[in-house]
Amino acid sequence: MRFGFVIGEIGHGLRRNVSMVISVILVTFISLTFVGTASLLQLQIGQMKNYWYDRAQVAVYLCTEVSPADVCPQGEASTDLQAAIEDKLKSPVLQPYIKEYFFENHKQAYDKFQEQFAGNSVAKYVTPNQLNETFWVSLKDPSKSQIITESFSGVAGVEEVRDQRSYLDQIFNILNAASIAAVGIAALMLVSAALLISTTIRLSAFSRRREIGIMRLVGASNFYIQLPFILEGVVAATIGSALAAGAVLSVVQFFVQGYLATKLPFTSFVTLGDGLLVAPALIAAGILLSAVASGFAIRRYLRI
Amino acid sequence: MIRIENVTKQYKGTSRPALNNVSLEIEKGDFVFLVGASGSGKSSLMRLMLREDIPTSGSVHVMGENLVAIPSRRIPFFRRKLGVVFQDFRLLPTKTVAQNVAFSLEVIGKSQGFILEAVPDVLAMVGLEGKADRLPGELSGGEQQRVALARAIVNKPAVLLADEPTGNLDPATSEGIMALLERINLAGTTVVMATHDRGIVDRLQKRVVEMRDGEIFRDQRSAGYIKTQTDSHPVKSWNLAIDQSWSLGGDE
Ligand SMILES: Nc1ncnc2c1ncn2[C@@H]1O[C@H](COP(=O)(O)OP(=O)(O)O)[C@@H](O)[C@H]1O
Ligand SMILES: [Mg+2]
Numbered sequence: 116m117r118f119g120f121v122i123g124e125i126g127h128g129l130r131r132n133v134s135m136v137i138s139v140i141l142v143t144f145i146s147l148t149f150v151g152t153a154s155l156l157q158l159q160i161g162q163m164k165n166y167w168y169d170r171a172q173v174a175v176y177l178c179t180e181v182s183p184a185d186v187c188p189q190g191e192a193s194t195d196l197q198a199a200i201e202d203k204l205k206s207p208v209l210q211p212y213i214k215e216y217f218f219e220n221h222k223q224a225y226d227k228f229q230e231q232f233a234g235n236s237v238a239k240y241v242t243p244n245q246l247n248e249t250f251w252v253s254l255k256d257p258s259k260s261q262i263i264t265e266s267f268s269g270v271a272g273v274e275e276v277r278d279q280r281s282y283l284d285q286i287f288n289i290l291n292a293a294s295i296a297a298v299g300i301a302a303l304m305l306v307s308a309a310l311l312i313s314t315t316i317r318l319s320a321f322s323r324r325r326e327i328g329i330m331r332l333v334g335a336s337n338f339y340i341q342l343p344f345i346l347e348g349v350v351a352a353t354i355g356s357a358l359a360a361g362a363v364l365s366v367v368q369f370f371v372q373g374y375l376a377t378k379l380p381f382t383s384f385v386t387l388g389d390g391l392l393v394a395p396a397l398i399a400a401g402i403l404l405s406a407v408a409s410g411f412a413i414r415r416y417l418r419i
Numbered sequence: 420m421i422r423i424e425n426v427t428k429q430y431k432g433t434s435r436p437a438l439n440n441v442s443l444e445i446e447k448g449d450f451v452f453l454v455g456a457s458g459s460g461k462s463s464l465m466r467l468m469l470r471e472d473i474p475t476s477g478s479v480h481v482m483g484e485n486l487v488a489i490p491s492r493r494i495p496f497f498r499r500k501l502g503v504v505f506q507d508f509r510l511l512p513t514k515t516v517a518q519n520v521a522f523s524l525e526v527i528g529k530s531q532g533f534i535l536e537a538v539p540d541v542l543a544m545v546g547l548e549g550k551a552d553r554l555p556g557e558l559s560g561g562e563q564q565r566v567a568l569a570r571a572i573v574n575k576p577a578v579l580l581a582d583e584p585t586g587n588l589d590p591a592t593s594e595g596i597m598a599l600l601e602r603i604n605l606a607g608t609t610v611v612m613a614t615h616d617r618g619i620v621d622r623l624q625k626r627v628v629e630m631r632d633g634e635i636f637r638d639q640r641s642a643g644y645i646k647t648q649t650d651s652h653p654v655k656s657w658n659l660a661i662d663q664s665w666s667l668g669g670d671e
Binding site: 120325326328329330331332333334335336337339340 | 469491492494495496497498499501503509511522523525526527528570574
């Protein structure tokens with residue numbers, strides 16, 4: 116194998132159809148940037164799930180004087196009912212599951228509400244008695260919230276049991292859908308990248324049909340004839356995927372870490388380390404895709 | 420060296436076979452003219468010997484290879500032992516004479532050292548010393564065909580196939596090419612040349628295989644272009660053809 120010759124042939128091919136090569140670079144660049152972004156979004160969702168699920172609590176809301184009569188026939192939960200509920204939380208049956216709990220009274224609930232809705236007109240009309248007193252329960256295993264829900268639903272003095280994770284799940288479902296959409300778009304673009312690579316390689320082979328004919332005549336091996344074409348596709352796609360890797364890394368460094376992380380300091384975001392995990396995978400995917408697409412294209416061209 | 424047995428070749432979408440039950444044996448060192456009108460099947464037969472195509476039925480053996488059964492990865496290695504030239508030269512217009520010859524060696528993985536030695540040698544042999552750095556467009560037709568011949572023989576093939584190599588050349592230039600082919604043949608290479616140049620065939624008096632409508636019409640030693648009454652017989656099978664060529668034995 117004479118590498119100088121092969122490299123010369125690749126350079127020749129790349130120069131001969133510059134515009135096609137540029138479009139291959141751009142399409143692989145954009146499609147792999149989508150793939151990379153989608154992967155990072157998945158990582159981000161994973162991290163947020165870990166973070167928030169661990170902190171998610173189960174709220175046991177007690178009846179107030181304005182609670183609906185069908186769940187709270189006795190109106191405002193009395194101190195006796197309150198004590199009974201607290202006893203149940205301390206009982207040996209529930210104790211092994213509970214990390215800690217605290218009680219929020221009307222006054223604390225009102226202060227929190229005023230803080231959250233400051234400036235909003237509802238803040239003016241709400242009174243402390245309308246807001247639920249609440250037992251906030253942190254579980255040792257947040258996925259076992261079912262136990263609390265089942266133990267307290269329908270208990271006298273309890274208006275509702277609510278797992279915060281149910282709110283989180285809605286957010287995560289939206290993020291998930293977004294990343295699946297990104298993957299879908301990326302898949303379509305990867306298909307067009309593969310088709311574009313095949314077309315480019317076939318054009319390149321057509322413009323070198325004389326050389327190919329002579330090579331076949333004098334007995335060049337199929338591998339030797341095909342290699343420059345396959346490498347031509349691979350070189351173009353590698354440039355595109357390197358650009359995609361660079362784009363993904365800059366998004367992490369400058370947008371996520373440089374902007375989002377400073378705006379939302381208490382959220383954990385994907386780091387440059389995660390980006391460095393995704394980037395080589397993108398380049399590998401680009402090389403694999405182009406090698407398969409151009410190998411397939413040149414083999415089909417030569418068979419005819 | 421070359422053995423063709425009961426070969427029929429029918430191209431897709433045609434009603435009449437291009438080759439019809441053709442049998443032919445060519446010995447090592449032979450010089451064979453394949454003659455016949457345009458469309459009689461000469462090129463089709465050559466393509467089978469090159470393994471550019473396979474017969475519809477029958478068998479083709481060249482240099483011990485069964486070309487009907489040869490696995491495709493072995494075809495390139497088979498072709499390295501064979502030289503080919505065509506009427507249209509098939510040179511690369513952007514490469515010089517020397518580069519054209521070197522290209523055929525580069526692509527089969529020969530070392531730079533070998534190429535640097537072999538290319539000037541073969542160019543001298545075909546009478547092109549001093550033109551190594553010309554582009555094909557700067558050469559006459561005869562010179563271009565010499566480049567093609569140089570490329571075909573640089574690897575010292577056992578068999579040289581030439582499909583109408585003088586088809587584009589004037590008679591005087593053709594003479595030069597024929598002299599070269601005879602020298603290549605004398606050096607031990609089996610030569611099969613398709614042509615319908617009557618003057619050349621008549622003058623060289625080599626073995627002549629005449630084709631008509633895809634069949635071998637005549638196979639004769641030391642013959643001219645036209646069938647002569649005295650020493651030619653119509654041929655029906657390759658056995659007969661071999662018997663005949665042996666018994667006529669023009670050049671022992
Ligand atoms: N690739 C092909 N497809 C269909 N028909 C062909 C093909 N090549 C040759 N033929 C037909 O086969 C016959 C023999 O052609 P060819 O071998 O080229 O003859 P020659 O070289 O003696 O002129 C002709 O009738 C020609 O039209
Ligand atoms: Mg022909």
